[in-house]
Amino acid sequence: MKQAFEQYKKFPPSRYMGSKNKIIKELYNVFSNLKFDTALDLFSGSSSVSYLLKSMEKKVISNDYLFFSSNISKSIIENSKYKLNKKDIKNLLSRPKKYNQFVQNKFKGIFYSKSENDFIDAIRHNIKKINNPYKRSLALAALTKACQKKQSRGIFTFKGKRYDDGRADLKKSFEQQFLEAIEIFNNAVFSNKKKNLSLSRDFSKVNNKCDLVYIDPPYYSKYSDNEYVRRYHFIEGLVRDWKGVKIQEKSIVKKFKKYPSMFDTKQGSYDAITLLIKKYSKQIVVMSYSSNSLPTLKEINTIAKEFKRKFKAIKINYTYSFGTQKKLNKMKNQIKEYIIILS
Numbered sequence: 001m002k003q004a005f006e007q008y009k010k011f012p013p014s015r016y017m018g019s020k021n022k023i024i025k026e027l028y029n030v031f032s033n034l035k036f037d038t039a040l041d042l043f044s045g046s047s048s049v050s051y052l053l054k055s056m057e058k059k060v061i062s063n064d065y066l067f068f069s070s071n072i073s074k075s076i077i078e079n080s081k082y083k084l085n086k087k088d089i090k091n092l093l094s095r096p097k098k099y100n101q102f103v104q105n106k107f108k109g110i111f112y113s114k115s116e117n118d119f120i121d122a123i124r125h126n127i128k129k130i131n132n133p134y135k136r137s138l139a140l141a142a143l144t145k146a147c148q149k150k151q152s153r154g155i156f157t158f159k160g161k162r163y164d165d166g167r168a169d170l171k172k173s174f175e176q177q178f179l180e181a182i183e184i185f186n187n188a189v190f191s192n193k194k195k196n197l198s199l200s201r202d203f204s205k206v207n208n209k210c211d212l213v214y215i216d217p218p219y220y221s222k223y224s225d226n227e228y229v230r231r232y233h234f235i236e237g238l239v240r241d242w243k244g245v246k247i248q249e250k251s252i253v254k255k256f257k258k259y260p261s262m263f264d265t266k267q268g269s270y271d272a273i274t275l276l277i278k279k280y281s282k283q284i285v286v287m288s289y290s291s292n293s294l295p296t297l298k299e300i301n302t303i304a305k306e307f308k309r310k311f312k313a314i315k316i317n318y319t320y321s322f323g324t325q326k327k328l329n330k331m332k333n334q335i336k337e338y339i340i341i342l343s
């Protein structure tokens with residue numbers, strides 16, 4: 001345990017919505033009591049659980065349909081040896097003579113100042129020049145992290161400096177944030193002597209072999225929205241170079257349309273959970289679940305029974321740190337977080 005946690009301490013801290021960083025010890029306890037070699041983290045988000053599993057010396061397959069998320073898992077889960085060295089960093093910070101000014105033009109006056117947008121464009125240009133895909137993913141992960149640090153609350157749903165509480169992160173320069181992020185990501189790279197993999201697909205299109213699947217989807221809830229693209233569109237666009245998305249020009253923050261997911265609707269969520277329990281009926285299934293979402297715990301139990309699975313739910317003490325304060329206070333004592341195990 002000690003060794004896995006020593007390594008886990010190097011996981012790049014993240015404020016990703018729904019990150020399981022907060023319950024990582026509980027997840028560790030669950031995983032360490034199960035017998036498996038290959039784990040599939042189907043909705044990997046910040047990569048926190050993938051990183052735990054990698055630290056536990058499992059072969060890990062990470063998947064998330066956000067390019068921004070799968071870029072993180074490429075940089076610290078699939079990548080087991082490449083780091084950005086001094087020369088790479090010098091090249092990244094060099095001023096190109098000519099470069100595409102996409103962020104400067106499209107996002108003028110929205111999130112950052114003129115010189116900050118210029119910095120982002122220059123770094124984007126330099127990142128494209130890196131040949132090694134793992135080094136490229138590290139540089140991109142560091143740039144997206146710097147962008148989040150320079151944006152209050154780390155989300156891109158509002159224009160200007162709303163919520164600017166003058167905290168240290170916002171005062172540091174973009175370059176400083178970028179350099180600090182490079183160090184954090186470099187430091188997180190390690191080998192667990194397994195061939196780990198990062199994917200970016202809709203969950204229904206992942207068919208890789210595994211003994212255990214970890215399922216942490218954006219459950220449907222009546223009380224909060226589960227939209228990731230709306231919150232993270234700027235860094236998602238940055239990672240995919242805004243290729244294949246259509247910016248909604250009328251939106252104040254220049255977002256693009258969310259990616260369709262079965263979890264968008266109540267019926268879709270019931271169908272998705274049924275599909276997943278059926279598809280992984282021969283594997284160990286570990287699911288994270290919160291009591292304000294649908295299907296209910298009882299309904300998941302009923303679906304599990306249909307496929308002859310043994311159902312166990314462990315209740316843990318945890319409250320969400322996202323959502324509006326008013327909503328949060330009202331719900332704080334009502335939301336219960338569970339880890340479900342089907343075997």
Ligand SMILES: C[S@@+](CC[C@H](N)C(=O)[O-])C[C@H]1O[C@@H](n2cnc3c(N)ncnc32)[C@H](O)[C@@H]1O
Pocket residue numbers: 016017018019020021042043044045046047048049063064065066069201202203204216217218228260261262263
């Ligand atoms: C609750 S978060 C996962 C958090 C993650 N376990 C962590 O610790 O950071 C749910 C994730 O599911 C992803 N997602 C939503 N719909 C998806 C789909 N249809 N296919 C693949 N990923 C999807 C979202 O992008 C989001 O990152």
